[in-house]
Amino acid sequence: MPASDAHNLPTTAKKEQQSTQHNRLKALRLKKHWSQVYVATMIGTNDVTVSRWESGATFPSLYYRQQLCELFGKSAEELGLLPSSAKLAPEDRPTHLSHPAIWWVPYRRNVFFTGRESTLERLHILLQVSSTTPLPQVQALCGLGGVGKTQTALEYAYRYRGDYAAVLWVKADTYENLISDLATLARFLDIPEQTLQEPASTLQAVSHWLAEHRKWLLILDNLEDLVLLHEIIPPECEGCTLVTTRAQVTGTVAERLDLEEMEVEEGVLFLLRRAKYLRPGASLAGVEAADYQRARTIVHLVDALPLALDQAGAYIEESGCGLQDYLERYHTRRAILLNRRGRLAVDHPESVGATLSLSFMQVEQVNPAAVHLLLLCAFLDPDAIPEELFPALVDARDALPQPEVTSPLELDSALAALRRYSLIRRNPATKTLVIHRLVQAILQESMTKETQRYWAERVVRAISRAFPDVYEPVSWSVCQRFWTQALVGVTLIEHWGIRSTEAGQLLLHVGAYVQRVRADYVQAERLFKQAFLIYRRLLGPEHLNLASCMNKLAVLFRHEKKYRQAERFHRRALRIREQMLGPLHPDVGTSLNNLAVLYMDMGNQEEAERLCLRGLAIREQAWGREHPEVTISLHNLASLYYDQGKYQEAEALQQRVLAIREKTLGLTHPDLASAHSQLAAVYREQGKYDQAKELYQRALAILEQALGPDHPFTARTRGNVASLHSNTPDQRQAVSHDSHDVLLLSEYLSSRTRRQR
Numbered sequence: 001m002p003a004s005d006a007h008n009l010p011t012t013a014k015k016e017q018q019s020t021q022h023n024r025l026k027a028l029r030l031k032k033h034w035s036q037v038y039v040a041t042m043i044g045t046n047d048v049t050v051s052r053w054e055s056g057a058t059f060p061s062l063y064y065r066q067q068l069c070e071l072f073g074k075s076a077e078e079l080g081l082l083p084s085s086a087k088l089a090p091e092d093r094p095t096h097l098s099h100p101a102i103w104w105v106p107y108r109r110n111v112f113f114t115g116r117e118s119t120l121e122r123l124h125i126l127l128q129v130s131s132t133t134p135l136p137q138v139q140a141l142c143g144l145g146g147v148g149k150t151q152t153a154l155e156y157a158y159r160y161r162g163d164y165a166a167v168l169w170v171k172a173d174t175y176e177n178l179i180s181d182l183a184t185l186a187r188f189l190d191i192p193e194q195t196l197q198e199p200a201s202t203l204q205a206v207s208h209w210l211a212e213h214r215k216w217l218l219i220l221d222n223l224e225d226l227v228l229l230h231e232i233i234p235p236e237c238e239g240c241t242l243v244t245t246r247a248q249v250t251g252t253v254a255e256r257l258d259l260e261e262m263e264v265e266e267g268v269l270f271l272l273r274r275a276k277y278l279r280p281g282a283s284l285a286g287v288e289a290a291d292y293q294r295a296r297t298i299v300h301l302v303d304a305l306p307l308a309l310d311q312a313g314a315y316i317e318e319s320g321c322g323l324q325d326y327l328e329r330y331h332t333r334r335a336i337l338l339n340r341r342g343r344l345a346v347d348h349p350e351s352v353g354a355t356l357s358l359s360f361m362q363v364e365q366v367n368p369a370a371v372h373l374l375l376l377c378a379f380l381d382p383d384a385i386p387e388e389l390f391p392a393l394v395d396a397r398d399a400l401p402q403p404e405v406t407s408p409l410e411l412d413s414a415l416a417a418l419r420r421y422s423l424i425r426r427n428p429a430t431k432t433l434v435i436h437r438l439v440q441a442i443l444q445e446s447m448t449k450e451t452q453r454y455w456a457e458r459v460v461r462a463i464s465r466a467f468p469d470v471y472e473p474v475s476w477s478v479c480q481r482f483w484t485q486a487l488v489g490v491t492l493i494e495h496w497g498i499r500s501t502e503a504g505q506l507l508l509h510v511g512a513y514v515q516r517v518r519a520d521y522v523q524a525e526r527l528f529k530q531a532f533l534i535y536r537r538l539l540g541p542e543h544l545n546l547a548s549c550m551n552k553l554a555v556l557f558r559h560e561k562k563y564r565q566a567e568r569f570h571r572r573a574l575r576i577r578e579q580m581l582g583p584l585h586p587d588v589g590t591s592l593n594n595l596a597v598l599y600m601d602m603g604n605q606e607e608a609e610r611l612c613l614r615g616l617a618i619r620e621q622a623w624g625r626e627h628p629e630v631t632i633s634l635h636n637l638a639s640l641y642y643d644q645g646k647y648q649e650a651e652a653l654q655q656r657v658l659a660i661r662e663k664t665l666g667l668t669h670p671d672l673a674s675a676h677s678q679l680a681a682v683y684r685e686q687g688k689y690d691q692a693k694e695l696y697q698r699a700l701a702i703l704e705q706a707l708g709p710d711h712p713f714t715a716r717t718r719g720n721v722a723s724l725h726s727n728t729p730d731q732r733q734a735v736s737h738d739s740h741d742v743l744l745l746s747e748y749l750s751s752r753t754r755r756q757r
Helices: 003-008 011-031 036-043 047-055 062-072 117-130 149-159 175-188 199-212 226-232 264-274 289-301 306-319 322-332 334-338 352-366 368-377 408-420 437-445 449-466 473-481 483-496 501-516 521-539 544-559 563-581 586-602 605-623 630-643 647-665 671-685 689-706 712-724 739-749
Strands: 102-104 138-142 166-171 214-221 238-245 255-258 425-427 432-434
Touching: 011 047, 011 062, 036 047, 036 062, 047 117, 117 138, 117 149, 117 238, 117 255, 138 149, 149 214, 149 238, 166 175, 175 199, 175 226, 199 226, 214 226, 226 238, 264 289, 264 306, 289 306, 289 322, 306 322, 306 334, 306 352, 322 334, 334 352, 334 437, 352 368, 352 408, 352 437, 368 408, 368 437, 368 449, 408 425, 449 483, 449 501, 473 483, 473 501, 483 501, 483 521, 501 521, 501 544, 521 544, 544 563, 544 586, 563 586, 586 605, 586 630, 605 630, 630 647, 630 671, 647 671, 671 689, 671 712, 689 712
Parallel strands: 102 166, 138 238, 138 255, 166 214, 214 238
Antiparallel strands: 425 432
C-alpha cells in the first residue's frame, strides 16, 4: 500500500495494521524463548513497557528501537516497530521528538542514563493529568541525596519536551540560588528588568509569566523549602511543575513520587556503561560473566545508589584499574573512594560522601538529637530496624546520649528531621525503619575508632534490652522480629571485643534462642562460651550470674553428650548457688534437677533418683505441690522410672504432671507437649496403643503450632504418631522409645527462668 494511502485507512484498519506490526516483536521474542523480563533487562527498561510495545499501546522511542534492533539482530522493519515519521499520519507521529518553543535547561542529556522507565512513565501520566486542570498541581520527585532525582528529571525533560510549549529549569538548592536562577530565567523570558529589583518582585514576575502562559513545564531542582512553591506557582495556571527534593513529607503542597535505588540489573548496566565497558545504549548481551559478577558485587556494595555507581564508573574509567581492582580498593580504602568524584563530573560535582555529609550537617542544625538516633542506626541491620528499639530506651536516661529525646513524641520529631532529608524511611505497616547502607558507611567512616566503639557499645546495649530470653513461647515472635539486629549485636561484640553485662546477656539470650528454637547446638555453645568468659572477667568466679551461665553451658554439653564437661559445670553452678543462696533455695533445686538429668543420661540411676527426690522436695516446699515449676522434677522422676521399667510409677507421676499443667497453663500451652509425649511413651510400653496415639497427636498439634512442622521435635513426634497407626503390635512397638528424647523435649519447652537460671 502506498504511504499516502495509509492516511486514508479507516481507524479500525489502522489499528489492525499497527497491532500486526507490533505482533512481530512478540513473535520474534517467543521464537527465541525469551521472556518480557529478559528483554527489558537487556535493554534497560521493564517488562510492563515491553508488554505495552508488543500490544501496540505505546511506541518505543528511537533510543529503544535501536536497543531492540541490536538485541534481536533485526531491523526496525523486521521487528515491526514504529515506522519512520514520514510514513505516519500527523496524529500518529510521536511529538516528543520535537523541541518546545522555549527551552531553558542548563544541562546536556545524560548519555549514560539507564532504566527508570516505570518512574518516567508514571511521572508523565501524573503531570499530564495535572495539566488538564487550572488548579496548580505539583509533582515532587523525592529521595535520598545521590539517588538520581536530578538525572531522572533531566531525562524526563528531554524525553517529553515535545509535549510542552516551554521547559524551564531552575536550581533551587538554596534560596539565593533559587532567586538568582529565577532572575536569569526572567531575563531570558524578556520580563522587564525593572521588575526584578528585589527577591519578592522576582518571584512575583515569574509567577505572573506562568499565569499568563500555558503548556509549560517548570522544574525546580533540589528544592527543600516547599513552602516557597506558594510564592512561585500562581493560584490558577495551565502548566506542570516538577520538584526534586530530599523531603519525604510534601503535605498539601505537592504530590509525592518516591525515587528508590536502582534495580540490581539496571545498576549493573549503568555501571558497565559508565565505566566504558559498554558503549552508551548498549545492552548486557555479550558482557563476560566475570565482569558481570564483579559489577553486580559493586552494585550490592553501594546499595545501587546511582551517584555512587556513577562515581565508581568514573574512577574505573579514569584510573583504568578495572572492576576487580576497584573492588579490592573499595574494601581497603572505602572512605577515600566515596569522597572522590570524577574529574569530568560537571552536572553533579559533589561526591556521594560530600552529598550525604551535607545532609548530616543540615539535620544536626534542625534537630541535634536526630543525628544521635541516626548514629545508632548506622550500626544496625539497615533493612528492618524495629521502632521498639528506640521507645524502649526512652525511659533510661543513659540509653540515648541526647537528653532531649525523652518521649515518643520527641522520637517522632527526630525521625521527622531525618525523613526531611530522606536519610531514614519509615514503614508504618511494619513499624520499622530503613537506612541506606552508604549512609551507614559514610557515618562510620567519619568517626574515629574510639567513637565507633562508643556507638557499637550503645547499639549492643539497645539490642540486649530489646531481645528477650526464650523462657516462654510468647517471647519467640519478639525474638524473631529482632533476630537480624541480634546477629548484628553479636558481630559487634566479637569485632570490638565488648565486655559488658549487656553483652553477656545478649549472648546468653541469642544462644538460648538458637538452641531451643533453631536447634543449632554448635552456635549456641559458641555464644554461651563467650558469655561465660565475659561474666567471669567482669563478675569473678563465684557470682550467681556466672552460675546461671555455667548451667546453660552444662545443659548444652549434655545435649551434645559431653558428659564430663557437663558434670563439671553443673557441680560448679550447684556449689555457687548453695553458698550464695542456701541449701533450700529454689535455684538450688534447679541445679539438682539438671544434675539428676545428666546422671540419667550417664546411666547413674541411683544418684539421679536421689537428686531428683531432693530437688522435688525443695521445689514443693518453695512453691507448693500444684505449682507448674514442680512438674519439672516430677517429669524427670517419671522419666527415670520409665527407664527402670517402673511403668506404673511413671504413669502416676506423669498423670500428675499433665493434670497440673492443664490446670495452670491451659490446654494449648507448649509445655503440655512434653507431658503428652512422655505419658504416651509410658502407655505405649504398657500396650495401651490407642491412648498413646491420642496423646502423641495432641503433642504434635501443639508442636506444629509452637515450633513449626520442620523442627526436629515436631518431626520426631510425627514419626511416633505414624508408627502407632500400624495395626500389628510388633510394628507398633517399632517406634523409638528413648525416654531421653521425651525428656529433651520437656527441657526444651520448659526452660523458664527458675528452671535453668
